[in-house]
Amino acid sequence: xxxxxxxxxxxxxxxxxxxxPRLLAVVRxxxxxxxxxxxxxxxxxxxxFGGAGVVGHCHPSIVEAIRRQAGLLHCHGNFFTNEPQVDLxxxxxxxxxxxxxxxxxxxxxxxxxxxxxVRLAAGxxxxxxxxxxxxxxxxxxxxxxxxxxxxxxxxxxMLPGGVKVPLNDIDxxxxxxxxxxxxxxxxxxxxxxxxxxxxxxxxxALRALCDEKGLLLVCDEVWTxxxxxxxxxxxxxxxxEPDVMTLAKAIGGGLPxxxxxxxxxxxxxxxxxxxxxxxxxxxxxxxxxxxxMKLIEDEGLVARAAELGGRAVETIRQADIPCVxxxxxxxxxxxxxxxxxxxxxxKAALEAGIFICYAGxxxxxxxxxxxIDDALLDEGLTKVIALLKA
Ligand SMILES: *Cc1c(COP(=O)(O)O)cnc(C)c1O
Numbered sequence: 001x002x003x004x005x006x007x008x009x010x011x012x013x014x015x016x017x018x019x020x021p022r023l024l025a026v027v028r029x030x031x032x033x034x035x036x037x038x039x040x041x042x043x044x045x046x047x048x049f050g051g052a053g054v055v056g057h058c059h060p061s062i063v064e065a066i067r068r069q070a071g072l073l074h075c076h077g078n079f080f081t082n083e084p085q086v087d088l089x090x091x092x093x094x095x096x097x098x099x100x101x102x103x104x105x106x107x108x109x110x111x112x113x114x115x116x117x118v119r120l121a122a123g124x125x126x127x128x129x130x131x132x133x134x135x136x137x138x139x140x141x142x143x144x145x146x147x148x149x150x151x152x153x154x155x156x157x158m159l160p161g162g163v164k165v166p167l168n169d170i171d172x173x174x175x176x177x178x179x180x181x182x183x184x185x186x187x188x189x190x191x192x193x194x195x196x197x198x199x200x201x202x203x204x205a206l207r208a209l210c211d212e213k214g215l216l217l218v219c220d221e222v223w224t225x226x227x228x229x230x231x232x233x234x235x236x237x238x239x240x241e242p243d244v245m246t247l248a249k250a251i252g253g254g255l256p257x258x259x260x261x262x263x264x265x266x267x268x269x270x271x272x273x274x275x276x277x278x279x280x281x282x283x284x285x286x287x288x289x290x291x292x293m294k295l296i297e298d299e300g301l302v303a304r305a306a307e308l309g310g311r312a313v314e315t316i317r318q319a320d321i322p323c324v325x326x327x328x329x330x331x332x333x334x335x336x337x338x339x340x341x342x343x344x345x346x347k348a349a350l351e352a353g354i355f356i357c358y359a360g361x362x363x364x365x366x367x368x369x370x371x372i373d374d375a376l377l378d379e380g381l382t383k384v385i386a387l388l389k390a
Contacts, residue, residue, distance in 0.1 A: 001027075001037065002025075002037060003037055003038060004024065004025045004036050004037040004038045006037075007025035007037055008021075008022055008025055011025070023350060024036045024042070024350075025037040029044070029048070029052070029056075029057025029058055030056075030057055030058055031056040031057060031058075031059070031369065031371055031372065031373075031376075032044050032045070032047075032056050032057075032368055032369045032371070032372040032376055032377075032380075033057070033376075034057060034355070040353070041353060042350075042353050042354065042355050043353060043354045043355065043376060043379065043380045043383075044056075044057070044355045044368070044369065045354055045355060045356045045366050045367070045368045045377075045380045045384070046355050046356055046357045046365065046366070046367050046368070047250070047367050047368055047369045048254065048369075049249075049357070050191075050222075050223055050249035050250055050367065051249055051250065051252075051254055052250070052254045052369060053228060053249055053250025053254075053367070053369065053370075054226060054227050054228065054250045054253070054292060054295070054296060054301060054369065054370045054371070055250075055253050055254065055292050055295055055369065055370070055371055056369030056370075056371045056372065057254070057369070059253075059295065059371065061291050061294070061295055062253045062254060062288055062291050062292060062295070064291075065253075065287045065288055065290070065291035066255065066284060066287065066288050066291075068287070069084060069283050069284045069287035069288075070284055072283070073283055074282060074283060074284035075279065075282050075283075075284075076282070076283070077278065078276065078277075078278070078280065078281065081281075082281070082282075082283040082286065083283075084283045084284075084286035084287040084289075084290050085103060085281040085282075085283065085286035087286070087290040088101075088251075088257075088286050088289040088290040088293060089101035089259075091290060091293035091294070091297075092226075092247070092251075092259065092261060092293065093261070095226070095232040095233070095293075096232065096233050096236075096245060096261065097241050097242075097245075097261075097263055098263065098264045099261050099262050099263045099264050099266075099267055100261070100262055100264070100267035100268075101259055101260070101261050102259070102260040102261075102262070102270060102275065102277075102280070103257065103258065103259060103277065103280035103281035103286070104258035104259075104260070104277040104280045105248075105256040105257065105258050105277070105279065105280065105285075106138070106248050106256060106258045107137075107138050107143075107220070107222035107246065107247075107248035107249060107258060108137070108138025108139055108140040108143040108258075109138075109140065109248075109258045109277065110222065110246035110247060110248050110258035110259055110260045111137045111138050111140075111142070111143040111146070111185070111218075111220060111222075111246050111260075112138075112140055112142045112143060113246075113258075113260035113270070113275055113277075114185070114218045114220075114244045114246050114260050115129065115142045115143070115146075116270070116274070116275055117216075117244060117260065117262055117266065117269055117270050117275075118182050118183035118216045118218060118244065119182055120269045120270065120274065121182075121183075121216055121243075121266050121269045122181075122182030122183060122214075122215070122216065125179075125180060126179070126180050126181060126182040127160065127161045127180060127182055128160075128161035128162075128163055128178070128180045128181045128182060129145075129146055129161060129162055129163070129181075129182060129183055129184070129185060130163045130164075130165060130173060130176050130177070130181065130183070130184045130185070131146040131147070131162065131163070131164055131165075131184070131185045131186070132164065132165060132166070132167045132186060132187075132190070133148065133164055133165070133166050133167060133193075134148060134167070134190055134193030134194060134196060134360070135147060135148065135164075135167075135185070135186070135187055135190055135193055135220075136148075136151075136187070136190070136191070136192035136193055137185055137187075137220055138222075139151070141155070141158070141159065142159055144158065145158040145159035145161075145162040146162050146185050148164065148193075161180065161182075163176045163181075167190070167196060167198055167202075168198055168199055168202045169202075170202055170205040170206065170209065173206060173209060174209060177209075177213050177215070181213070181215055182215065182216065183210075183215050183216035183217065183218055183243075183244075184206065184210060184215055184216075184217050184218065185218045185220055186198065186203075186206070186217070186218070186219060186220065187219070187220045187221075187222075187223070187224065188203070188219050188221060188224055188229075188233075188234035188235045188237065188238065189223075189224050189229060189234050189329070189330060189333060191223035191224065191333065191359070191365070191367075192223070192359055193359060193360065194335055194337075194359040194360045194363040195328055195329045195333060195334065195335025195359065195363060195365060196335075197328060197329075197330070198238070200237070200238045200239065203235075203238035203239075203240050204238060204239065204240055206240075207240040207241075210243075216243040216244060216266065217240075217242045217243050217244075218242060218243065218244040218245070218246065219233075219234075219235045219242035219244070219245045219246070220246050221233050221234055221235070221245055221246060221247055222246060222247060222248045222249050223249060223333065223367075224333060225245075225247055225250070225251070226247070226250060226251060226292070226293065226296055227296045227301045227302045227305050227331075227370055228250065228305060228331055228332060228333050228367065228370070229305065229309075229329075229330035229331040229332075229333050230302065230303075230305045230306030230309055230330055230331030230332075231302065231306075231330075231331070232296075232302055233245065234330065237330060241263070242263075243262070243263050243265070243266055244260065244261065244262050244263070244266065245259075245260075245261045246258070246259065246260050246261075247259040247261070250292070251289055251292070252285050252288055252289045252292070253288040253289055253291055253292030253295075254288065254292075255284070255285040255288040255289070256285060257285050257286065257288070257289045258280075296370075299371070301370045301371070304370055305331035305332045305370045306331050308331075308332055308368075308370070308372070308374075308377060309329065309330065309331040309332045309333075309334065311374075311377075312332070312334060312366070312377065312381060313327050313329070313334065315378070315381050315385075316334075316336060316381065316385065319385045319388075319389075321385060321388045321389055322389070323338045323339050323340055323388055323389075324336055324337070324338055324388065325337045325338060325339055325362075332366070332367055332368055332370060333365075333366075333367050334365070334366040334367070335359065335363045335364070335365055335366075336363065336364040336365075336366070336388075337362055337363050338362055338363075338364060338388065339362070340362070341361060341362070342358035342359070342360070342361060342362050342363055342364050343358050343361075345358070345364055345387055345388065346358045346364070348387050348390075349383070349384060349387055352383055352387060353383075354380055354383050354384060356384060364384070364388075366384070368380065
């Protein structure tokens, strides 16, 4: 088997360098642990960048669901349907709101579907979309048009009608709305932007404003669901319901699944021929997603995320770390704001055998798999705290 150095070298030879130099060549994972090609073990406190999110690496019930479906039928095209994709959609709807699902593979694609749905639903001449400073909705041209300018540089022109306003400023949202506005995209907690929390008051005012002006409210839950924040879906922290919800990252149990869920009132807007995705909803990925939802139900992982998150916040606060300015988040989506460059802490953590992440210049992000056990989470946190105190 190749060494990490060999794989990294071949990576830089054959792969486009858009992710920058890769840090590890990984070969194996188990729960919240991963191993690189040289056999070194790491604690994964960032859950495969959200992809392995809820269930961790190689959970037996996910592996079994994938194996079983791979041996039966894994691809058939969308003239046909299959039971796993219905099963996954039903579980999503049962834990959120009455509606219908469109399947794709990624968060950006899920938001593209949401964008098209919003424009169709809003009707002729209404095309503008409001989103929020330091949001993240993806890298495809439509999703990028809703994402902050620093990601857009060099790719202009964007879609016309993307309007950005500050988070938690309802007057700014109201002032941005005109006769051409179609909808609002919001992350119920901004993940990439630094674990920024909307207030409940703001979310409720936003819902009311959308109703008053006839705008669709889209919650981008690509990072925040399922179960990650201590609710099935993070909008449920605020006592509101969106018109459209987008999902990806963790919803496929570690396989690529993107979801655009439209409330019943809007679901039929994307009628025959209006949108599509050749491989969307194929049975192997859908089976992994359904197994992931079932695991959350069976193991009570929504409550577990809330409990572990509360403990983690307490542990970090009680450690009284001089460089820490704020600890925020919900469930196991945590941001630690510090007074020094977060990227340096990230690098030191990786050297110490822990994968964490950063957001912006000064926020450390933690998002362990929800199946992590108390001892391993404590071990990881102890090491992170030691690094922050160093
Ligand atoms: C990661 C992310 C996306 C983009 O998802 P991809 O699968 O990378 O296309 C969109 N929205 C949010 C909130 C995200 O965190």
